[in-house]
Amino acid sequence: MHRTAPRLARILACAAVPVMLVASGCSSDSDGKPKAEKSQKSEKTDKAGSSGGAALATPESEKKPAVAPVKFTKLPEACRSLKPKTIEKLVPSTKAKAGTPGRSTDLLTRGSCSWNGLDDNGVKGSQYRWLDVSFLRFESDAALGTSGKQRAQEAYTKEVAKNRATTGAKNVKAAPSAGVGEEATALSYQLRKTGEDFSYVTIVTRTDNILITLTYNGTGYAGAKPPAVADLLKDAVPAVKETVTSVTAANK
Incomplete structure (x- = not known):
């Protein structure tokens, strides 16, 4: 054991x-x-x-491409973008020399004004004229990485195309307009409306981040012939140059 x-x-x-x-x-x-x-x-x-x-x-904010600030931060008063003597020349016997402002919910980005008048020459007939100028200002968009200038360039191309495709327009012609803004196109055509033949001239121009469209048209009544497109264009070019100058003045 x-x-x-x-x-x-x-x-x-x-x-x-x-x-x-x-x-x-x-x-x-x-x-x-x-x-x-x-x-x-x-x-x-x-x-x-x-x-x-x-x-x-990398922070998300740093991944977004930087965009250039806009050159123009203000728009001119559309009804004061043309000189009184210019209005008198283009629209004789205008109803309202001060112009009729267009409706806008944001005058910092959009503005327009129009004038119209009938110059009655009795038995020699009458001449009707209508003038309109509009401004569009574009801001830079950081979210899209697009500057105000680039956005205005895109709008310029679309506006020219839209006027080229005006419904009912005949003999449409378009050509660059030298010496007007940074880029400009002058369009002309004939259009029949209210039983009359109208002659139209539209000049679309861009100055940096602002798009300007000036339209000038007219017709003859009581046997008077409608104005020649060449004559309308001759008066419209100096007028649109004034609107470009008014943009610079408004931003000083």
Whole structure:
């Protein structure tokens, strides 16, 4: 009995060794490092990686392309963009020399004015004239990365195309108008309305971020012939130059 007890103790001690080794193996990785230590290092690495990624990220506001500020921040008063003597010449016997302003909800970006009059020459007939000038100002759009000048250029192209496609217009002609703004196109055509033949001239011009459209038309009554397109154009060009000058004056 006494000899058996020590032998049994030795057997149990040897049997315990593999159990401890297994337990030790379960608490460490194949590289021999304890899980707790490796977990701490992994956490540090993750944090470092996260902070590094944040440092490399570019703020969304910096990704947007910068756009140039607009040159013109104001529009002239449309009804004062032409000189009184110019109105008298282009629209004899005008009903309202001060002009009739167009409706606008934002005078900083849109404005217009018109004049009309009938010059009655009795038995020689009468001449009717109508004149209109409109202004559109474009702001730079940071969200789209488009400057006010670029937006005005796009609007200029569309306005020229729209006038070319005037419904019912005949003998439509378009040509660049030199010396008017930064770019300009003069369009002319004939149009029959209210039972009369009208002659039309429209000059579309752009000065930086502002688009200007001047339309001048007329017809003859009581046997009088409608005006020649060439004569209307001859008077319209100096007039639209005045409107371009008024833009510069309004922004001084």
